[in-house]
Amino acid sequence: MVRDNLNLLRKKMRENDISYFITADADPHMSEYVGGHYKVRTYLSGFTGSNGTLLVGLKDAYLWTDGRYFVQAADELKGSTIGLMKMGQRDVPTIVSYLDKNLKKGDKIFFNGNLISISKGQALEEVAAKHNGQIIYDSELFDDILNKLWTERPEDSAKEIYTLPSKVHGENTIKKLQRVRKHLEEKDADYIFISKLDDQMWLFNIRGGDIECNPVAYSYTLIGKNKAYICLKDASLSDKLIKYFEKNAVSIISYNKLSSLIKKAKGKLLLDKDGTSYGVYKRLEENCQIIFEHNITEDYKAVKNSLEIENIKGCYLRDSLVLTRFIKYIKENATKKHITETEAADMLDNMRRGIEDFIDLSFPTISAFGPNAAMMHYEAVKGSDAKLSTGGLYLVDSGGQYLSGTTDVTRTIILGKIHAKTKMHYTKVAVGMLRLMNAKFLYGCSGRNLDILARGPLWDIGIDYKCGTGHGIGYILNVHEGPQNIRPFRRAGEYEAKLEEGMVISDEPGVYIAGQYGIRIENAILCKKLEQNSDGQFMGFDTLTLVPIDLDGIDTKYMNDDDLAMLNAYHKLVFNSLKPYMKGEELRWLKNATRNIRKFSKFNKEI
Amino acid sequence: MVRDNLNLLRKKMRENDISYFITADADPHMSEYVGGHYKVRTYLSGFTGSNGTLLVGLKDAYLWTDGRYFVQAADELKGSTIGLMKMGQRDVPTIVSYLDKNLKKGDKIFFNGNLISISKGQALEEVAAKHNGQIIYDSELFDDILNKLWTERPEDSAKEIYTLPSKVHGENTIKKLQRVRKHLEEKDADYIFISKLDDQMWLFNIRGGDIECNPVAYSYTLIGKNKAYICLKDASLSDKLIKYFEKNAVSIISYNKLSSLIKKAKGKLLLDKDGTSYGVYKRLEENCQIIFEHNITEDYKAVKNSLEIENIKGCYLRDSLVLTRFIKYIKENATKKHITETEAADMLDNMRRGIEDFIDLSFPTISAFGPNAAMMHYEAVKGSDAKLSTGGLYLVDSGGQYLSGTTDVTRTIILGKIHAKTKMHYTKVAVGMLRLMNAKFLYGCSGRNLDILARGPLWDIGIDYKCGTGHGIGYILNVHEGPQNIRPFRRAGEYEAKLEEGMVISDEPGVYIAGQYGIRIENAILCKKLEQNSDGQFMGFDTLTLVPIDLDGIDTKYMNDDDLAMLNAYHKLVFNSLKPYMKGEELRWLKNATRNIRKFSKFNKEI
Incomplete structure (x- = not known):
């Protein structure tokens, strides 16, 4: 299938005098995860990871992806003519440096300007200019070509939008808009244009369901000193929502009338280079003086307010309890009963669905046994999935969207006996997680x-x-959000x-041995202030995740x-936190799973 | 005295319609340490640290300095009308943000364009323009004003320049010039203009003596694809040197004919924003297309070649032996005999002078007892210096310039009994140094x-x-060099x-308690390659410094x-390295000073 796709694509490229075709799985909002309609790269290449860019030349084709997907991409590209470019590896060029080496005078690079960020579009523009080439970023031509190849391309989504109650958001839209407008003043700007979906959901205290596991709605926002506009899909609007926006003095424009929104922008405009499409930028540029700046809403959103933090803590406690029970079940049954990766995932997902304020999973559960776990973002497929068995490691990375927060947690569970070296890897991963926390x-x-x-x-240890x-x-939002990261x-x-105090961040070191196993231990941690003295403000973290780390993987050496x-x-904290919700045999199990361990010494067996 | 200086200066400022006068202790080569002629800020403010910028307004005056000098600057500014601006502290503005807040329309900011970097000059230019103000960077006006105030201003230096033998440098100038020219080609540039003195010394394998403790000679270099020029002071030239440059096809121009050198630069010119003066830039700009780039020679210089490394290792061994002997003397005599800070420094300096290839100290020895050591760059003055006594900490930070390398090492020596808290601080400093190493x-x-x-x-511990x-x-060069740092x-x-492999870097955490004590433990470490595997190239350090850490300060708790x-x-390595050079009582002392120590446990006194 893949080869046919590329042949057809190349035919279209020749017809349109195109030398290079570039696409990712990207949407007009620079979302990390996208709806089926936008999975163009997946369709063309067969590679299903969340990050990857395909470059198709008239003869060669390459896929660029990051370290999380090296193993999976190599696997999924097998049998295709697409070469794998491992991003960040020594001697592996970036797309731009590849083009810089290979472009010939007059070459035309084609991409959909609406599906690529300003930064990336400008970099392609520059490299093309350097070689007296040209970029074509026409989105209509793109869809024209695509729709001919991809006859069963899914429709775009437009789920109904809902508003969050005040006991959930903790800060109303009026106040949030005030903060944005104060920022406009400070920057001496007239408008800010926002394309990022989660930023807009945060700002307006709304949520949608247009992208699987990401409770966002397709939207664009323009905020001026006195006026505010939002583009939304007609089908996602309810009367209640229309009134809500009226009350907040925000005018709604139809999503397919983006041009009307763009026309309203004038004067000095703040725009995020990585959060806005190149196509939108080129249109905004005609009437505005663009000031490139990281979206201030992303910074605001990342710092959770005290009500959000209270909710998140409760949310993580309930989520941790479920995962701990799942681990107990797996530890006790995996080597006795026949349990496959998808069966285990289904079980955990169903347990999460039982939590009172559950909305959705926060991402498809990664349920990976043995060598499958070496693929960081492995997705098991019913029928071809592995069975959990003794003498192996089972990795489960999962989370839920709740009306009280978004969770993300990974535990690696030891089944039966494992090698001494595996224990060393497991212990070092646990140590890394704990030291950062x-x-x-x-x-x-x-x-x-x-x-x-x-x-x-x-x-x-050289890994x-x-x-x-x-x-x-995020908070009832994307499981990956910026601006912070480690x-x-x-x-x-x-x-x-x-x-900053109030940021939630994951802490997830790992070891991935291709063909053997994967180990990842992930806690969500909350940044907080510690003491302030004459040397400055000290900071630290609280753990949100309260799930035992499998002591069968630990070697105190x-x-x-x-x-x-x-x-x-940590285990003492886990025990004390979960204890009120357990009793009898379950509590005894927890007590053992979180028991105090000691170091052996040659002088004194246990000290 | 200080107040008079500022009053006179302000009179001159009013005469010339100047609102703000800015100066540091800076030379035309952006040197960190400067000759007496250039210590304008020291003269005007009385603050003697190596880093500090003075801003004099018509009413207020402020001095900006960094954390190494907070205590010292507060002390030295006492009784003056100059306010202290602690750089990097919360709510302390930078000079530019101070001006941004205080500048009025039409204000004139005056500085010597030859004594300020391009980066800093441009920042001042921008802030002045923002407030419809103006900069004046005329160096003649600056000297005119200065020389009227500062009647005993020292002359500039011009010591004789010498060349390094090949067994010392390991790479001749022809080859070094080839590397620079290859870089010009890669960057598609015609020329590189170098003002930084140590970069030029490295490039031409020469050394001078124009700045105390820094074996450099005043110079400017211009390198083109085929031609190379160096500006040197006439008095620093010998016949031998003139022949040496002839042989290397480098034309010498008189240092006071900088204009002739500047005229030779044409086309695309590489220029370091932080290593070139604003004044020189403004003149170069007239004929050249400037490409700002960090001096490539600094990167080359920082990576020591194998011969240099071999020499450095021997150099540090000899230097460590001397410091260890000094420490033994201090430990055994400080509380019995009357030894002052300057006497101790003189003793150590004399011991270093006895090393075969000694050239100079690499900086004035910091010999600080008790509260004086809380000033990171304290310089003891004969007569007013403290006496070493029991129950205190003695910090000695010192180093030498040898024909085999440049050393920099700090040890803090415990004299008598110290408090438990002091031991905690001492131990944490040692631990930090060891973990990085x-x-x-x-x-x-x-x-x-x-x-x-x-x-x-x-x-x-909140510090x-x-x-x-x-x-x-550096290598037989400045004790502080870039581009690397921690x-x-x-x-x-x-x-x-x-x-990069081959870089030498200091590792010197510390604790500084104003009015009480200072603890610093500093090793020089050499960056090296460790194993390379599919996960990448791993790196580590070798220690160059081989001097015991005072175990009297260590609490294993x-x-x-x-x-x-x-x-x-580390102590085993120190012992084995120094052992061949010691015997009898001295060796026994070393053995004890580097003894293996163990941890106490409540179960087992020593395990």
């Missing part, structure tokens, strides 16, 4: 300062996981957010005494 | 990734030292160098078992 640092640090705390124990250590987590490296010019104290303190 | 990390890291290893143990953890160290934070747009193992391993 217990970090104390001066205000001003970003995730770059802290990454080595989680990753260092693995670097010490690196090819992904970040942590990402921001990563060691950064692109030149990339926005680097300081860690690979922990120092501080690490051991952190593990025991 | 033993770091293992993936290639691609900069000092930002690693800083927390050294600083974290202090953050854990921050207000300076970087480490700086690059720091937690960075200015926007600041060049951030990856840590504040170390985990990994820390303890690192300390013992």
Whole structure:
């Protein structure tokens, strides 16, 4: 199938005098996860990961993806003519540097301007100009070509939008708009144009259902000093919602009349280079003086208010309880009963659905046994999925959307006996997670300062996981959100957010041995202020996740005494937190799963 | 005296219609340490630290300095009308943001364009323009005003320049010039103009003596694809040197004919924004198309070649032996004999002078007892200096310039009994130093990734030292060199160098309690490659410094078992390295000073 797709595509490329065709699975809002309608790269290449860009030349084709997907992409591209470009690896060019090497005078690069960020569009524009080439970013031509190839392309979604009650959001839209307008004043700007869906959901205290697991609605927002407009799909509107926006003095424009919204923007306009499409930018540029700036709403959204934090804490407690019960079931039954990866996932998903304020999963549950877990974002498929069995590791990365928050948690469960080396890997992952969770640092640090705390124990044994250590987590919103993250490296010019009190972030080091196993232990942690003194404001984290770490994977030989104290303190907290909800045999199991462990020494068996 | 200076200065300012006068201790080469002729800020303010900028308004005056000098500056500014601006502290404005708040329409900001970097000059230019003000950067007017105030201003230096033998430099100038020219080609540039003195010394394998402790000669260099020019002071030239440059096809121009050199630059010119003066830039700009780029020579210079590394290792061994002997003397005599800070420094300096290839100190020895050590860059003055006595900490930060390298080392020595809290601070500093020294990390890291290893143990107890953890160290050159460093934070747009094999860097966490004591333990470490595998190239450090850490300051309660193992391993290395040069009582002392220590436990006194 894949080969046919590319042949047909190349025919269209030749007809239109196109040398290179570039596409990702991207939507007009620069969403990380997109609806089926926008999964163009998946359709053309067969690679299903969340991040990947396909470049099709007249002869060669390549797919760029990041470390989370190296194993999966190699697997899914097997049998195709598409080469894999492992992003960030030594000697692997970026798309732009690939084009820089290969472009010939007059070459035309074609992409859909509405499905690529300003930053990326400008980079392609520059490299094309450098070689006396040209870019074509016409979205109509793109759809024209696509629809001929992809006859069963799904329709775009337009689910009904709902508003959040005040006991859920903690800050009304009027106040949020005031903050944005104050920012406009400070920046001496007239308007801000927002394309990012989660930023708009936060701003208006609304939620939708247009992208699986992401409770967002397709929308564009323009806010001026006195006026505010939002583009929404007609089908997603209710009378209640129309009144709600009226009350908040926000005018609704039909989503397919984006041009009307664009025409209203005038003067100095704030625009996010990575959160807005190149196509929209080119149209806004005609009437406005663009000031590029990271969306201020993203910064506001990332810092949870006290009501949100209270809700999140309760949410994580309920979610942790469910996951702990699931782990107990798996530990006790996986090697006795026949349980497959999808059966296990279904079971956990159903348990989550039983939580009172459940809305949706926050992403499709990653339920991976043995070698499958070496693929960071593996998705098991019924029928071809593995059976959980003894002597292996079972990784489960999962979470839910609740009316009280969004969860994301990973545990790796030991089934039967495992090798000493696997235990070393497991222990080092646990140690990394605990060291970051217990970090104390001066205000001003970003995730770059802290990454080595989680990753260092693995670097010490010559292992690196090819992904970040942590990402921001939304509140009843996307499971991945910015601006904060925990990563060691950064692109030149990339926005680097300081860690602020109230940010929720994941802490998830791992070890991935292709063909063997994957280990990931992930807690969600909440950034908080510690003491302030003459040396400055100190910061730390509270753990939100309260789920035992499997002690069957721990070998204390690979922990120092501080690490051991952190593990025991964490397990004590888990026990005390979950205890009120358990009794009898279940409580006894929890007590054992969170028991205090000690180090062995040659002088004294247990000290 | 200070008040008179400012009054006279303000009179001149009014005469010339100047609203703000800005000066640092700076030379035309953006040197960190400058000759007496250029210590304008020291003269005007009385503050003697190496980093500080004075802003004099018609009514107010402020001095900006960094964390190393907060205590010292407060002390030295006492009795003056100059306010202290503590850089990097919350709510303390930068000079530019201070001006942004205070500038009035038409205000004129005056500085010497030759004594300020392009970056800083442009920032002042921008803030002036924003408020419809103006900058004046005329260096003649500056000298005219200065010379009237400062009647005993020292002359500029012009010491004789010497060349390094090949067994010392390891790479001749022809080859170094080839590397620079290859870079010009890669960047499609015609010329590079270099003002930084140490970069030029490295490039031409020459050394001078124009700045105390920095073996550099005043110079400017212009390199084109085929031609190379150097501006040197006539008095610093010997016949031998003239022939040497002839042989290397480098034309010498008189230092006071900088204009002739500037005229030779044409076409596309590489220029370092932070390593070139604003004044020179404005003149170069007239004929050239400027491409701003960090000096490539700084990157080349920072990576020591194998011969340099071999020499450096021997150099540090000899230097460590001398410091260890000094420490033994101090430990045994300080509380018995009357020894003052300057006497101790003189003794150590004389011991260093006895090393075969000694050239100079690498900076004035910091010899500080008790509260004086809380000033990071304290300089004791004969007569008013403190006496070493029991129950205190003695900090000695020192180093030498040798024909085999440049050393920089700090030890803090415990005299008599100290408080439990002091021991905690001492132990945490030692732990921080050891953790960074033993770091293992993936290639691609900069000092930002690693800083927390050294600083974290202090953050854990709510302490921050207000300076970087480490700086690059030159080879028979400046004791501070770039581009690498170990720091937690960075200015926007600041060049951030990856840590490369062959870089030498200091590792010097500390605790500074104003009015009480200062603790700093500093090793010089050499970056090296460790294993390379499919996860990437791993990197680590070798220690160059081989001097015992005073065990009288260590309380194992504040170390985990990994820390303890690192300390013992380091002391074993120190013992084995110095052992061949000691015998009898001295060797016994070393053995005890580097003895293996163990942790106490409640179960088992010593395990």
